[in-house]
Amino acid sequence: MSYNDILGQDDIKTHLKNAVSLGKISHAYLFAGEDGMGKFEMARTFAASLMCEAGGSEMCGECRSCRQAASRNHPDIIYFDPDDAPDNKQAEYTREKIVGDILVRPYQSEYKVYIIQNAHKMREISQNIILKSIEEPPEYVVLILLADKKESMLQTIRSRCVDMTFRPVKKELIESFLMRKCEVPDYRAKEIAAFSFGNPGAAEKAAVDEEFKERKDLISRLLSGIYDRESYEWIPFIDKMLSDDDNLNEYFDLMEDWFRDLLLNKIGASESKLCYDNQVLKIRECAQRVLFSDIDNSLRAVTRARRALAANVDKGLIIFNMLASFSVKDN
Ligand SMILES: [Zn+2]
Numbered sequence: 001m002s003y004n005d006i007l008g009q010d011d012i013k014t015h016l017k018n019a020v021s022l023g024k025i026s027h028a029y030l031f032a033g034e035d036g037m038g039k040f041e042m043a044r045t046f047a048a049s050l051m052c053e054a055g056g057s058e059m060c061g062e063c064r065s066c067r068q069a070a071s072r073n074h075p076d077i078i079y080f081d082p083d084d085a086p087d088n089k090q091a092e093y094t095r096e097k098i099v100g101d102i103l104v105r106p107y108q109s110e111y112k113v114y115i116i117q118n119a120h121k122m123r124e125i126s127q128n129i130i131l132k133s134i135e136e137p138p139e140y141v142v143l144i145l146l147a148d149k150k151e152s153m154l155q156t157i158r159s160r161c162v163d164m165t166f167r168p169v170k171k172e173l174i175e176s177f178l179m180r181k182c183e184v185p186d187y188r189a190k191e192i193a194a195f196s197f198g199n200p201g202a203a204e205k206a207a208v209d210e211e212f213k214e215r216k217d218l219i220s221r222l223l224s225g226i227y228d229r230e231s232y233e234w235i236p237f238i239d240k241m242l243s244d245d246d247n248l249n250e251y252f253d254l255m256e257d258w259f260r261d262l263l264l265n266k267i268g269a270s271e272s273k274l275c276y277d278n279q280v281l282k283i284r285e286c287a288q289r290v291l292f293s294d295i296d297n298s299l300r301a302v303t304r305a306r307r308a309l310a311a312n313v314d315k316g317l318i319i320f321n322m323l324a325s326f327s328v329k330d331n
Helices: 010-022 039-051 064-070 090-099 124-135 171-181 186-195 200-224 231-242 245-266 280-289 292-310 315-327
Strands: 028-032 077-080 112-116 141-147 162-165
Touching: 010 039, 028 039, 039 064, 039 077, 039 112, 039 141, 077 090, 090 124, 124 141, 171 186, 171 200, 186 200, 200 231, 200 245, 200 280, 231 245, 231 315, 245 280, 245 292, 245 315, 292 315
Parallel strands: 028 141, 028 162, 077 112, 112 141
Antiparallel strands: none
């Protein structure tokens, strides 16, 4: 966790770092922008920087306070989300969690920071409840409201907050981020970045979804042919998984999903319940060729493979043995 992990928004970072180094902290900030723009990370990093024991303009990441902040265990950084309120009790919830708490002095820091997520989901009554906390806060209090756009907040609130609107991030920055973090090839990074309209979170999600789709496709191609292929024909599939070996557990999840789909099909469950709902024909065909006990054996083989993976056995061997257990049938 650090400002470097947030793409773009250089003006906001500079403003917040200066505020900390000059000790000119406002009592309320309004971070406005779509989901995925980095508001939450910015708020957490700013809060941690305010409390860092090293006393620089940004968090050091090493001290006890920074470590507490990074693991979301800092007693003086409070997270509030109106979505957590019980049904129809948003106002009471807001009163209890913010107004009722704000007079309690910080435990270990000079400040007490409230990070209010989804502030745009606060009804007018709830916004009015926190208004007084924003108008006359105790000197140690900092409220950071995160909202989709500033117009979602009452004018009375907006006028008392430092307004920080998150701007679309440059395409080139998003591209290199996707290549670095999601290991997307450059031509795809370009395409995804072009359609993300400057929103790095949305771009990352699109890239990750795409990887997931590719993995799922690999597993369905592998397993739909597992009873017909010779074992040497597994090699390209195994190599592909090994080249992506940080995600072996996800491949294993997808294999379990496949066998559960066979099971669901055998018991006549609705095909809309299948995880591989785009492969219904293959699922049907495979399900007809196996017994319940085959499916059970295959699921056990995946469990064994997970255990072996945790025990640092050779990964290629683990996968090969697992596939060999899949293809051995009782009938
Ligand atoms: Zn620190």
